[in-house]
Amino acid sequence: GAGVSQSPSNKVTEKGKDVELRCDPISGHTALYWYRQSLGQGLEFLIYFQGNSAPDKSGLPSDRFSAERTGGSVSTLTIQRTQQEDSAVYLCASRPGQVYGYTFGSGTRLTVV
């Protein structure tokens, strides 16, 4: 596709359940990012993948959060044992070479009840 695709667009889950969020980046973009956007908090960096290099996981808030990127393309963000404070919009972005070339998806709105 022409843009970054994220699914599902909305997810409501019960506290304690695991969730998987999917990101399909723009073809050929080597870098992929996950950010979290909470109300009034701006975008918070979670994790960064670049080619075959080890991912930068420095933004993951706890060990309940993990992400993988298969074949240098699709990425999945997994949140285990979800908590109410995990409720937020999870945004994925990809870029080619330049830092300023981020393209964001529309996000997954996660609500933990």
Added chain:
Amino acid sequence: QKEVEQDPGPLSVPEGAIVSLNCTYSNSAFQYFMWYRQYSRKGPELLMYTYSSGNKEDGRFTAQVDKSSKYISLFIRDSQPSDSATYLCAMSASEKLTFGTGTRLTIIP
């Protein structure tokens, strides 16, 4: 203290007015500066970027960076109702972007 500070607004101005949006930052290593626009329930989209002090103009939009004061601005001339959105500043020293919290802007017809 956050690395990037941005007034969250909300900011409401009449159509045709000049809008000024601002961010300050504390990390002197930041060298790339960007402005994103985000409509409701959409992802941010890149409006402008710059990597040096000074002004950069693109149509009705002007981005201004003052590295000595650690201050960046976005000016919107002849504002339109379609400019109503949340505007986020972002900056980078390497591969990661650090964002401001965003300013919600409403242009009143």
